[in-house]
Amino acid sequence: MKVTQAKLPQSQIGLEIEITSEISKKAYEQVFQDLARSANIPGFRKGKVPRHILVQRFGSTRLKAAALEEIIRDGVRDAIKQESIQALGNYQLRSNFDELVNQFELGKTVTFSAAVDVVPEVNLKQYTGLHLKAEEVKYDPDSVDKFLEERRKELATLVPVSGRPAQMGDVAVVDFKGRLVSEASAQGEAAEEIPGGEAQDFQVELAEGRFIKGFVDGMVGMNVGESQEISVDFPEDYPQKELAGKPAVFAVTLKDLKEKELLEVNDDFAQEISEFQTLEELRSTLETRFQEQAQRKTDANKQEALLAELVNLVEVDLPQTLIEQEVDELVTQTAMRLSKQGIDIKKLFTQEMIPQFRERSLPDAISRLKRSLGLREVATRESIQVEPAAVATRSQEVMQEYSDEKDIDPEKLREFVENELLTEKIIKWLEEHSTIELVPEGSLSATASENQQEAPAEVEVEATAETPEAQVEPNQTEQQES
Missing domain, CATH: 3.30.70.1050 (Trigger factor ribosome-binding domain)
Incomplete structure (x- = not known):
C-alpha cells in the first residue's frame, strides 16, 4: 500500500x-x-x-x-x-x-x-522568567468574631416584643401590597399594581440591605397593628426591567414583632456549635482554619495567574476532535452540576438548547485545551515526571476514601491521580521559575471589571429557577426567614 x-x-x-x-x-x-x-x-x-x-x-x-x-x-x-x-x-x-x-x-x-x-504541535514562546501579579488574600483577625456572631444569629430564639415600636434587628411579620407611582396616578387615576408585589404574613428581618432601599427603614418605628404607606424607588439595575428606576408605594401592615435572643458566647456556646469543650479551643481552631483558608486562596490566585499567562503564551492549531471532546466534557459537567442543584436537566437540555450550551462552552474548552497542552509541553521540555510510588500511594488513599463506592475503575483512577500530581508538580516548577507580585485583594478584579464594562456586552442565556418568593419580594435578594 x-x-x-x-x-x-x-x-x-x-x-x-x-x-x-x-x-x-x-x-x-x-x-x-x-x-x-x-x-x-x-x-x-x-x-x-x-x-x-x-x-x-x-x-x-x-x-x-x-x-x-x-x-x-x-x-x-x-x-x-x-x-x-x-x-x-x-x-x-x-x-x-x-x-x-x-x-x-x-x-x-x-x-x-x-x-x-x-x-497538535505546541509552540510555547516563553514559560520561565514570567512577571505576574496575583491578589493576596490576607487573614482577617475579625473573621473569628464574625463567624461566632453569625452562629449566634442562626441559633437565636425569636421572642415576642411588646411595649415598643419596631427597630433595626427585629423580625417583623407584615402584609404588604405595592403599586407604581405615575403622573396618571397622581391625578387620581387608579395606580398600577406591581406584579407579584403583594404578600401576607411575610416574615422579614429589619436589617440593612433587605429589600429595596427605604422599605425596611420605613417600617422602623411602626407599632404592631399599625399600617402606613412607604415610598421607595426601584434601583436602576433592578432585575425586573419593567420596574427598574420607577417610584412606588407599598401599603404595609405590621402584624407581629419579634426580637432575637442571642446565646452568650462562652464554653457552653462552643460545645453547642462544635466538638470543642472550651471557647478558647474553638477560637484557636477557627483562627488556624481561617489563616489556612486565606493562604489557600492566595495560592489559588497565584496558580490562576500563572495558568492564564501560560494560555496567552501557547500557540497551537487545535484539531476539531479535541475541541469537540472538551466541549462534550464541559456540557456534561454543567449538566451534572445543575442536576445536583435539583434542576431537571431533561427540561433544560432540550434539542434546541444543547447547541447554545455547546457554543457557550467553546471559549472555555479552547482555553482549557491550551492550558493542558501548555503544561504538557513544559513537562516535556523540563523532563518533569511523577514517581510511580507517589501515584500508587495517592491512588490507595483515594480508594480508601471512597471505599463505599463499588464502580471505581482502578486504572482510570490511577490515570487521574497521575495527571493531578503531574499538574501540581509542573505548576510548582513554574512558580519557582517566575516572579509573582502579590497585590491587595480586589485590586486586579476591580481592573478586570472596569475593562469588562468598556468592552461590548455579550448576550448570554442564563438558566433561572423562579420561586414564589421572587415574585412577591420588593428586592430579589431578600429571603424569607423561618
Whole structure:
C-alpha cells in the first residue's frame, strides 16, 4: 500500500492512499460472499445464489459502494499503522465517494484521499522568567468574631416584643401590597399594581440591605397593628426591567414583632456549635482554619495567574476532535452540576438548547485545551515526571476514601491521580521559575471589571429557577426567614 502524507490546517494530516488491485478485488469478492450467504431470494437457497442474480437484484453500484466502504475503512486504518501516525478520532474522507464508486473497476488500483486529526504541535514562546501579579488574600483577625456572631444569629430564639415600636434587628411579620407611582396616578387615576408585589404574613428581618432601599427603614418605628404607606424607588439595575428606576408605594401592615435572643458566647456556646469543650479551643481552631483558608486562596490566585499567562503564551492549531471532546466534557459537567442543584436537566437540555450550551462552552474548552497542552509541553521540555510510588500511594488513599463506592475503575483512577500530581508538580516548577507580585485583594478584579464594562456586552442565556418568593419580594435578594 502506497501512502503519501501532507500537513493540513487544524492539526490534520492528509493521506493519499493507493490500494493495490489485489486488495480491492479481495474486498469486492468478500462483499459478494457475505451477500450470497445472507441474501434471501425466492427460488434459491442461501449461499447458492448465482453472481449474476445478485448483481441483478442489488445492482452493481450498491455492490461497489459496499466494497469501497470496506476498502477505505481498512485502508485508513492500515495507513495510520504503517506511517506510525498518532491519530485522534475518526478519519474524514476528502475524495468524493460517488466519483470513487463510478471509477471503481474490478482488478484495478483504488486511490483516495482522507484526513485524520493528530496530536497538535505546541509552540510555547516563553514559560520561565514570567512577571505576574496575583491578589493576596490576607487573614482577617475579625473573621473569628464574625463567624461566632453569625452562629449566634442562626441559633437565636425569636421572642415576642411588646411595649415598643419596631427597630433595626427585629423580625417583623407584615402584609404588604405595592403599586407604581405615575403622573396618571397622581391625578387620581387608579395606580398600577406591581406584579407579584403583594404578600401576607411575610416574615422579614429589619436589617440593612433587605429589600429595596427605604422599605425596611420605613417600617422602623411602626407599632404592631399599625399600617402606613412607604415610598421607595426601584434601583436602576433592578432585575425586573419593567420596574427598574420607577417610584412606588407599598401599603404595609405590621402584624407581629419579634426580637432575637442571642446565646452568650462562652464554653457552653462552643460545645453547642462544635466538638470543642472550651471557647478558647474553638477560637484557636477557627483562627488556624481561617489563616489556612486565606493562604489557600492566595495560592489559588497565584496558580490562576500563572495558568492564564501560560494560555496567552501557547500557540497551537487545535484539531476539531479535541475541541469537540472538551466541549462534550464541559456540557456534561454543567449538566451534572445543575442536576445536583435539583434542576431537571431533561427540561433544560432540550434539542434546541444543547447547541447554545455547546457554543457557550467553546471559549472555555479552547482555553482549557491550551492550558493542558501548555503544561504538557513544559513537562516535556523540563523532563518533569511523577514517581510511580507517589501515584500508587495517592491512588490507595483515594480508594480508601471512597471505599463505599463499588464502580471505581482502578486504572482510570490511577490515570487521574497521575495527571493531578503531574499538574501540581509542573505548576510548582513554574512558580519557582517566575516572579509573582502579590497585590491587595480586589485590586486586579476591580481592573478586570472596569475593562469588562468598556468592552461590548455579550448576550448570554442564563438558566433561572423562579420561586414564589421572587415574585412577591420588593428586592430579589431578600429571603424569607423561618
